[in-house]
Amino acid sequence: MKHYKKMIQPYVVWAALLIVIPLILIALYAFTEEGNEVLTLSFTWKNFAKFLESTYVNVVVKSFWLGIITTFLCLLLGYPLAFIISRFPEKTQATLILLVTIPEWINMLLRTYAWMNILADNGIINQLLDLLGMRPVNMMYTDFSVILGLVCNFMPFMIIPIHTSLSKMDKSLIEAAYDLGATPFQTFRKVIWKLSIPGVLNGIMMVFLLSVSTFVIPKLLGGGQYMLIGNLIESQFISVGDWNFGSAISLILAVIILIFMSLMKRMDKQEE
Amino acid sequence: MNVRKSSIWERIYLGIMFLVMYLPIGVVIAFSFNESKLPVRFTGFSLVWYEKLFADHAMMEALLNSLILGVLSCLLSAVIGTLGAVGLSRTRWRSRGLMEYISILPLMIPEIILGMVLMAFFYMLRLPFGMLTLLIGHTIFCVPYILIEVKARLEGLDPFLEEAARDMGAGPLRTFRDVTLPLVMPAVLSGSLLAFAMSMDDVVISIFINGPRLSTLPIKVYTQIKTGVTPEINALCTIMLAATVLAFAAWYLCKKLTGGKEEDEQQVD
C-alpha cells in the first residue's frame, strides 16, 4: 500500500500549516508581552499573573460551574429520552432521532433569539401568565435563562451518543438478565446502564466542551454583564485588544478541557 | 421482536421534551408571518416580512456570502478530508496515532479558541481579513466532519475489493478512482452535507476572521440581535428551514428509490 502514502502528503501539509502552527503561536502569545505587532520572544508569566490577581478566577469558576450544571441537566433529561427512543421499532427510532437533530439545523442564534422572545418580561410566557391573572416572572438575564438556553441547545449532543450505544446493544442481553432473575430495575442498573456508559461519557464530553467555552448564548440570554471564559476571550481579542492576555486565558481553558477529557478517557478505560 | 409498547408516561415525556425543543422553532415560524414588528404578540397574518427580506440588499448579500462560503469550503474540505481519510486509514506509519488526533483537533478545540487562534495567525501572515480568511477558517473546521465519515466508511470496507482491482491490473490511481472513490462517495456526501450546515451556521469563528466589511448571514443575525431584530430574519429562517426539510425529504426519497431493499424481513422464528 505504498502508493497511498503519497495521498496523505497534502493533508499532512494542511494540518501542520493550519492546525499545529497556529496553536503553537497561541502558546507563544500567552508567554510573551506586547506580541501584538512583532513576536518579541521575551518570556513572561505576567499574563497568567494578571489572571490570578483579578477577579478573573471567578469567571473561570462560574464557567466551570455552568458547564457542569448544563452537562448534568442534559444527562438527566437526555438519558430517559434516548432510552425511550431506543425502545421503539427501528424505523420509528430513525424518525425520532431525525426529529432530535432537526432543531440543530436552525441557526443557533435564531433559536436563542426565540427563547429571548419567550422568556422576556413582556414575552410569551409572561403574557400567558398575565392572561391567567398571575404576576409576571422575571426570567431573562438570569442563570435560569442561560442554563435553559444551553441545555436546549446542547441536548442533542447528549441524546445521540447515548441512543447510539443503547440501540446497538444486543437485546438478548436484556432478556438474559430477566431470565437470570433480574427485575426491570435491576436489569437497567446492572446491564443497560453499564453498557451505555461509553455513550454517556461521550455525551458528557461533548456537552461539557461546548458549554464551558460558549459565549454567544450567555451573551444573549444572560445580558452584557454575564461573564464567562468565552466572553472574556472574545472581549480581550475583539474589544480590548490584549491578545497576550486573551491567549493566556485560552491556554487555561484548553488545559481545563484537557484535564477533563483525560479524566473521562480514564473512566471509559476502567469501565472496559 | 421484544419491542415493548412504550407506556403512556414515556410518550408524555417524549412529547414534552420535543415540545420544548421545537418551541423556539415554532416561535420563529409564527412570527415570520406576524403583521406586527414586535415579536411578542401575534397581531395578524402577513407576508410583509418576506417581501421586505427580498428587498433588503444587505441581507441578500449576507445570504449570498454564506452560500458561496458554504459551497466553497464544503468542496475544498471534501477533497482534503477524503485524501486525508484515505491516507490515514490505508497507511501504517508510526505517527499515525498522533496524526489522527491532530485530524479531529479542530472539533475538539472550543470554537472560540479556534477563532482566536486563526485571527492571530492570519494577522501574523498579514492576510487581509475577508472571504479568503473565512474560506480557510471554515475549511479547517469542515475537514474533520468529512474525514471522520469517510474514515469510518473505509474501515468498514472489504480490503479485498481494492486488492482485487489491483490484482486485475488496475494501477493505484485507477483503483482509487474506479473502486475506492465510488465506494466512499456516500460518506463524502453525507460528511459534506454536515460540513455545509456547520459552515452556514457558524458565527463564533467567523466573528474573529470576517474583517470589517464582509458579513455572513449568521454574523448579520448576531449583530441584529444585539441591536434589534426585524422579523425579516424570522422569514429568512423559515425559508431556510423549509429548504432543509425539503432537502431531507429529497434525500430520503432518493435513498428509498435506489436503496430499495432495506432489511425489512423480520425474523419470526
Place this chain on the structure above:
Amino acid sequence: MSNKLIELKDLTKNFDDQQVLRGINLDIYENEFLTLLGPSGCGKTTTLRIIAGFEEPSSGEVLFNGIEISKLPPYKREINTVFQKYALFPHLNVADNIAFGLNLKKVDKSVIAQKVERMLKMVGLEGFEKRDVTLLSGGQQQRVAIARALVNEPKVLLLDEPLGALDAKIRKQMQFELKKIQQEVGITFIYVTHDQEEALTMSDTVVVMNNGEIQQIGSPIDIYNEPENRFVANFIGESNIIEGVMVKDFLVEFDGFRFECVDKGFEEMEEIEVVLRPEDLDIVAPEDAKLTGVVQNTTFKGVHYEILVKTDLRIYKVQTTDYAEPGRKVGLSFEPEDVHVMYKMGAY
C-alpha cells in the same frame, strides 16, 4: 417417565397479522430431554420464548407444575435460558457472568464462589474465572452460558439453537457434553434446533413442528422409523415417498403392485403415502423383485453408494454398499417392516 412439569394448552401466537403458532398442545416431563425440531419459521423459537416468558401467548395456557404462568415475567420463573448467541454480558468476566443470578438473590459471597467453581468444573473451564468473556472462543462462550444458566438450579433449561454458531467438530463434541450435563444435573432440557441429526442423537422426545403446528411427537426412533406424514418423513432423513392405497391391514398397494407391510388401523382402500428409506432398499436381480428399473446414476458417498434407479413411474433413491453401474437393469427389494405407511397430507 415421571411427572408432568410443563403443559402447553392450545397455544396460539400472532405477530401483527401473521399467525406463528396455531394451537400447540404439548406435555413436558421432569428430567426429559425434549427437542423442538423444524425448519426456520415453524414456530419452535416462539414456543420456547413463551415458555421462557419473553413472549405472551395470544391465547392458550402455559402450566408449570399445574399453575398457569403465561403472564408471569421471566424473572419470576424457575426457568433459565441458553441464548442463540450466548448473550454473555461483555462488561463482566467469566465468574461474574456466572454469578449474575446468584448475586441478584444476595447469596453469600463464599457460597457463590463455591458454586461458580463447581459449575466451571462441570463445563470444563476450570481456572477461567477472571477471563474476559469477549475473548473466549465460541465453544467456551457456550459453556459459560450453560454454566450461567445452570448455576441458578432451574427446574428447566431452555436452549435456543445453542450450537448453531459453532463449527462442525465442536458441535459434535458439545452435543455429547450437553447430553452428559443433562444426565448429571437431572433437569428438563428443552432444546430448539433445525438440525435433525442433533435432535435424533440427543433427545428423549422429539417434537417436529411446521407452520406453527406440531407434526409429530415421539422418540427419535419412532420419528425416524414411523413418520406420521410426508413432512416429517421428508424433514427427517432422506426418503422415497410414494402415493398408494391401503388395501387392508398389512397389505398396501403402490406402483401397480401389492406389498406386505406391518401397518394396520387404516380404512380399507384409504389413500395413503408410503415411505421407503433409501438405506432399506436393496439392489437385486430383476427377476427377484416386483419393482424393476434402470440404474441412472451412481455416486460414491464414502461408506455407501447412492444409486438412482429409474422405474416406469418414478426414480428411487437407494443407499447400498454394493456397486451397480449406470445403465444396468436391476430389481428393488425390501422387507415388509421397511414399508412405512403414513396418512396422506394435502398441502405438502
